[in-house]
Amino acid sequence: MNIEVVKLACFSPTGTTKAIAKAIAKGIGETTVEMVDITRPEVREKPFSTSADELLVMAVPVYAGRVPVVLSAWLDAFKADNTPVVCVVVYGNRDYDDALLELKDIMKQKGAVPLAGAAFIGEHSFSSEDTPVAVGRPDEADLSLAEEFGRKLADKLKSFESIDEIPELTVSGKYPYKEFSPPISADFxxxxxxxxxxxxxxxxxxxxxxxxxxxxxxxxxxxxxxxxxxxxxxxxxxxxxxSPLKDIAVKLFNNCKERKEPVLFF
Incomplete structure (x- = not known):
């Protein structure tokens, strides 16, 4: 397949998801790369679409085991035209639960064709000096693996004559998706x-x-x-x-100390 442009679409408030997306693009190699950072609300108000001669890397953080709800409107408006897509989620060393499956399903519904998926680890949003969780991640090993993932993606694309040859992608997750957690006070x-x-x-x-x-x-x-x-x-x-949020941070610190490694799906 001939891919002219790689589009990186990422939501990355603390920069971890963006770092993974950029490392994947680096591994893909000599292709025009367009970064679409949808972290800022004004960017999410702009229309976004992709075509069949582009590769989309859609990267989002995991919020309570799901795709962030704040992206719902932007994802609803997104349109793809048989675009091969790489679905990437980044989680804080607890679990990505059903987020990758949910992201893959959303991409299919919007007209994209899932080529591969990955779950990487980033420092948890609630991590702090007194409750550290996955501090410094993605680290050098994570970014190196993300680059290698990108190189494998480039090879995969070259092995297909057309989008129709891409087989069904299977990723971890289950139905129904994990229920959304009860709202936690933002006064924290x-x-x-x-x-x-x-x-x-x-x-x-x-x-x-x-x-x-x-x-x-x-x-x-x-x-x-x-x-x-x-x-x-x-x-x-x-x-x-x-606060209740601080209590969760302490629980994560106590229960999520064992290092987890990225998982790749083709």
Whole structure:
């Protein structure tokens, strides 16, 4: 198959998913690469489509074992025209549950043809100095494997004469998908006097929940608890306070210490 463009579409509030997507593209090699970073809300308002002479790498983080709900409207509007697609999920060393299966199903429904899938590990959103979970991941080994995955993808594509030759892709997951967890209060953060109102947290927020003029002003209904604002703060002024979310962070720290490795599907 002749692929002219590789499109990387990724939602990556803390940068881990984007790092994996870029490493996969590097492994694919000498092809025009277009990055479509849908982390910012204004980008998700723009239409997005793909064609049969493109390869799509769709990469999203796992939120409670599922594809992030915040992407629902954007994914509903997405259109593909027999585009080969690589489905990638990135999870925080607990489990990716049904997220990869769900992403594959969504891509098929939108007109794409799943070529391969992968579940990689990234530092958990709730990871902190006192509750570290998968710190530093994706690490060098993860990124090296992502590049190798990209090289295998390029070889796979060359082995097919047409899109019709791509066999049905099987990935881990089950039906019905894991039920969404009950809502957790978004009131989980303290902003200390160390805050300089630099605005980086507002820029990083994938839902526009933070007032750029006053960083302690957060629209709770918009917050998706990705903790991008905590991780990007140069002063360490945003921290988790005692809360149900902090309790989950402690549980993850206690139960998810064993290193998990990426899983690839062709």
């Amino acid at each position: 953060m303290i902003v200390s006097d160390e805050c300089t109102q630099c605005g980086l947290c507002a820029e990083a927020c994938p839902t526009g929940a933070i007032n750029p003029e006053e960083s302690s002003d957060v629209v709770q209904e918009k917050c998706i608890r990705c903790c991008a604002c905590i991780k990007i703060c140069p002063e360490g002024a945003r921290v988790m306070k005692p």
